[in-house]
Amino acid sequence: MRVQVPLEKAYRLINHGPATLVTSKADGRANVMAAAWVSPLDSALVSAVISNDSLTREFIERSGEFALSLPTVGLVDAVYRSGSLSGRDGDKFAAAGLATFPASKVAAPLIEGCVGWLECRLRDESRAREKYDLLIADVVAAWADATVYRDGQWRFEGQPDKRTLHHVSKGVFLASGEVVEASTD
Numbered sequence: 001m002r003v004q005v006p007l008e009k010a011y012r013l014i015n016h017g018p019a020t021l022v023t024s025k026a027d028g029r030a031n032v033m034a035a036a037w038v039s040p041l042d043s044a045l046v047s048a049v050i051s052n053d054s055l056t057r058e059f060i061e062r063s064g065e066f067a068l069s070l071p072t073v074g075l076v077d078a079v080y081r082s083g084s085l086s087g088r089d090g091d092k093f094a095a096a097g098l099a100t101f102p103a104s105k106v107a108a109p110l111i112e113g114c115v116g117w118l119e120c121r122l123r124d125e126s127r128a129r130e131k132y133d134l135l136i137a138d139v140v141a142a143w144a145d146a147t148v149y150r151d152g153q154w155r156f157e158g159q160p161d162k163r164t165l166h167h168v169s170k171g172v173f174l175a176s177g178e179v180v181e182a183s184t185d
């Protein structure tokens, strides 16, 4: 048996890449928001759909930079909060209880307690940005927590608190699951 998925919810079937926290900074002020619509486009190239009414979008367009932090299950409330409030209404780092540390190549800060971080510089793809809110950016530095990223891949076994979050809908998330290896014979 199959259920029909309404087209306006079709994205949910393929939406469980890791939820991210997008940080940005302009004129000395930083902001953070949750974003699920973030994908790789090439080895060191990413896309992110960032709504044009968000403060994040304004800061990214002004600075040409942003960072992505990959939060863990322990940060689920902070992620949801940072995606439910706008930085236009106050300091969201304080409201969501998120601590930061400096990035290496961009002004936007990185979020403590996450397991991966990508520092990104916006490409000049204004048509995609205006038409689809689609930002395309080069990754200029990338970092991972060495306790869960080993030999070039995620290994969450034995560290349930460090699993990444995958957005399902509203405040519902999946945690990254077990590793399943295909036969390579």
Ligand SMILES: Cc1cc2nc3c(=O)[nH]c(=O)nc-3n(C[C@H](O)[C@H](O)[C@H](O)COP(=O)(O)O)c2cc1C
Residues within 6 Å of the ligand: 019, 031, 032, 033, 034, 035, 036, 037, 038, 049, 050, 051, 053, 054, 055, 056, 057, 079, 080, 081, 082, 083, 084, 085, 086, 087, 088, 092, 167, 170
């Ligand atoms: C789990 C989650 C994922 C979200 N993903 C996106 C997204 O991919 N793109 C987007 O524009 N907004 C997304 N949002 C909504 C923004 O985070 C929200 O509009 C936020 O308040 C914008 O904050 P700002 O105005 O401080 O930038 C998401 C919200 C949640 C809770």
